[in-house]
Amino acid sequence: MNREPRGIEFYVLAASFIIFVLFLYGPLSAILILSFQGENGGLTFPLNGLSFHWFANLFETQAVGDFGGSFRRSLALGLMVMAVTVAVSLLAGLAFRRKFRGASALFYLSVASLVIPSIVISLGIGVVFQRVGWQPRWYTSALGAHLTWTLPFGVLIMFAVFNRFPPEYEEAARDLGADSWQTFRHVVLPMILPSLIGVGLFGFTLSYDEFARSLMTAGTFNTLPLEIYGMTTNVTTPVLYALGTVTTVFSLLVITATLAVILFVGRRRARG
Amino acid sequence: MTLAMEQSVSTASAAVARSRPSALSRFAPYLQASPLALILGGFLLLPILMIAVVSFWDYDFAAMYPDFLLTNYTDTLGSWVTWKTCLNTLKFAAIVWALTLAIGFWMAYFLAFHVRTAAMQMALFLICTVPFLTSNIIRMISWIPVLGRNGLVNSTLVQLGIVPAPIEWLLYSDFAVVLAMVHLYTLFMVTPIFNTLMRIDRSLIEAARDAGASGWQVLWNVVIPLAKPGMAIGSIFVVTLVMADFSTVQVMSGGQSASVALMMKNQMSLLQYPAAAANAVVLLALVLLMVAGILRFVDIRKEL
Numbered sequence: 001m002n003r004e005p006r007g008i009e010f011y012v013l014a015a016s017f018i019i020f021v022l023f024l025y026g027p028l029s030a031i032l033i034l035s036f037q038g039e040n041g042g043l044t045f046p047l048n049g050l051s052f053h054w055f056a057n058l059f060e061t062q063a064v065g066d067f068g069g070s071f072r073r074s075l076a077l078g079l080m081v082m083a084v085t086v087a088v089s090l091l092a093g094l095a096f097r098r099k100f101r102g103a104s105a106l107f108y109l110s111v112a113s114l115v116i117p118s119i120v121i122s123l124g125i126g127v128v129f130q131r132v133g134w135q136p137r138w139y140t141s142a143l144g145a146h147l148t149w150t151l152p153f154g155v156l157i158m159f160a161v162f163n164r165f166p167p168e169y170e171e172a173a174r175d176l177g178a179d180s181w182q183t184f185r186h187v188v189l190p191m192i193l194p195s196l197i198g199v200g201l202f203g204f205t206l207s208y209d210e211f212a213r214s215l216m217t218a219g220t221f222n223t224l225p226l227e228i229y230g231m232t233t234n235v236t237t238p239v240l241y242a243l244g245t246v247t248t249v250f251s252l253l254v255i256t257a258t259l260a261v262i263l264f265v266g267r268r269r270a271r272g
Numbered sequence: 273m274t275l276a277m278e279q280s281v282s283t284a285s286a287a288v289a290r291s292r293p294s295a296l297s298r299f300a301p302y303l304q305a306s307p308l309a310l311i312l313g314g315f316l317l318l319p320i321l322m323i324a325v326v327s328f329w330d331y332d333f334a335a336m337y338p339d340f341l342l343t344n345y346t347d348t349l350g351s352w353v354t355w356k357t358c359l360n361t362l363k364f365a366a367i368v369w370a371l372t373l374a375i376g377f378w379m380a381y382f383l384a385f386h387v388r389t390a391a392m393q394m395a396l397f398l399i400c401t402v403p404f405l406t407s408n409i410i411r412m413i414s415w416i417p418v419l420g421r422n423g424l425v426n427s428t429l430v431q432l433g434i435v436p437a438p439i440e441w442l443l444y445s446d447f448a449v450v451l452a453m454v455h456l457y458t459l460f461m462v463t464p465i466f467n468t469l470m471r472i473d474r475s476l477i478e479a480a481r482d483a484g485a486s487g488w489q490v491l492w493n494v495v496i497p498l499a500k501p502g503m504a505i506g507s508i509f510v511v512t513l514v515m516a517d518f519s520t521v522q523v524m525s526g527g528q529s530a531s532v533a534l535m536m537k538n539q540m541s542l543l544q545y546p547a548a549a550a551n552a553v554v555l556l557a558l559v560l561l562m563v564a565g566i567l568r569f570v571d572i573r574k575e576l
Binding site: 007009010013014016017020021023024025026027028030031034043044045084087088089091092094095096097098099100102103106109110111112113114115116117118119120121123124125126127128131144145147148151155180201205208209211212215216225228229232240241244247248251252255259 | 297300301302304305307308309311312314315316317318319320322323326375378379381382383386396398399400402403405406407408409410411412413414415416417418420422423424427455458487508509512515516518519523533536537540545548549552555556559560563572
């Protein structure tokens with residue numbers, strides 16, 4: 001099949017794919033460029049000179065609300081969501097390898113968590129906290145709200161990973177005298193590590209960018225997406241784009257670093 | 273914090289359970305599943321039940337009062353605004369679904385069947401995935417300098433003399449909402465379809481060719497039927513995301529269009545929680561019906 005010459009279908013599809021990628025990245029690059037807009041420049045092209053004015057503007061607290069604080073909160077929340085998502089998904093994935101009562105119900109509850117509108121969850125958690133008399137906080141109610149979005153992804157990924165997991169390796173380890181903890185630690189864990197890192201990346205980025213679920217659960221202090229959403233209605237300078245550039249570059253760094261770690265782990269396993 | 277504690281406790285107890293192959297190991301799955309069950313129980317089931325309860329309560333400008341009233345439902349279902357908003361939301365869902373399905377299928381098909389090396393496939397797939405991991409709101413506002421009155425598209429069209437004046441409906445319109453949603457959600461279609469296409473046994477396609485099927489016949493009679501589970505999963509994602517969307521509708525329509533979730537959000541900002549809860553129940557029923565409809569075509573457990 002590989003030796004066939006490329007047909008017209010290939011060229012049409014390749015061209016569409018390039019257009020699709022441009023469609024995905026084009027607008028993002030527009031705000032990337034416009035965030036270097038000169039001091040007197042506006043929200044649209046052309047560029048009126050080049051400057052770092054709007055980036056400097058970003059770090060003056062009065063100009064755009066609390067950028068530093070909301071960034072720190074989103075970062076901390078993302079890391080917490082990541083840690084809990086990895087641990088809970090791994091445990092649940094292990095549980096689903098065996099039969100237990102309620103397994104089916106728990107599985108469908110996880111799927112339901114994906115399809116239930118985010119704003120409904122936001123409202124529900126907000127109302128529960130209000131009735132119980134707890135203040136909603138980004139590290140309690142928002143953490144729980146974000147987990148209802150990241151956990152199903154993590155659980156479904158682990159479910160898929162263990163569905164394809166060959167049992168021979170564990171049997172071999174057990175035959176060689178390893179107990180179940182050793183089997184898990186030295187055989188299963190290294191094999192699923194790249195997937196686990198992937199689950200962690202999902203957990204972090206989904207939480208870092210989550211907006212609807214934070215709406216009624218973040219409490220007094222905004223997370224970064226809430227801050228940005230507030231800005232879309234009342235900020236009319238390119239400082240909005242500077243903020244977009246900074247957060248996007250941060251996301252890209254996180255993604256690249258994670259992919260590098262996954263590659264590194266894969267290489268080391270291939271060698272060792 | 274308490275979650276983290278429960279976490280470490282159950283990790284430890286799960287580890288203990290695993291090391292002893294006695295009666296304890298029968299409980300291991302329960303211990304391992306309990307953190308997930310607790311979190312989903314506390315932050316998903318309980319809040320949904322609470323919404324169902326609160327939707328029957330009374331409220332005024334200051335607080336909610338436990339009660340059993342149907343007025344929240346009669347108010348929302350008796351108002352033509354709700355029906356119009358529902359129809360508008362369904363319209364967005366239908367258009368965005370059709371567009372993302374078409375685009376998603378062809379892009380996944382290209383990646384799975386036309387890109388020849390696995391490394392290239394992975395690289396191109398990652399290129400598609402990366403924007404999905406960045407902020408939705410940033411990706412939304414990035415259309416403003418492109419579509420705006422003095423944006424890239426308009427200024428190019430005016431300069432080329434194609435239109436005499438900037439086109440007004442490019443931004444802050446239903447067109448902009450649909451465009452932004454397709455931009456945001458197509459990935460959710462590409463990924464599951466790509467996944468199912470990659471699992472199609474290539475010998476089936478060769479067999480079809482050997483039996484004399486043309487390229488289109490292979491596509492229509494072999495590839496598309498086998499890709500249906502992926503299409504169904506992608507459809508579930510896209511339909512539920514569009515039905516739940518309020519920020520894209522608000523930002524991209526400039527407040528000129530509405531969705532059920534946006535209606536809820538406005539009631540929430542006015543602290544009319546019982547009214548918002550009634551709308552939440554309506555939205556939830558609508559979404560679950562649509563998902564149940566799609567699930568008739570696929571068994572998710574088998575597809576993982």
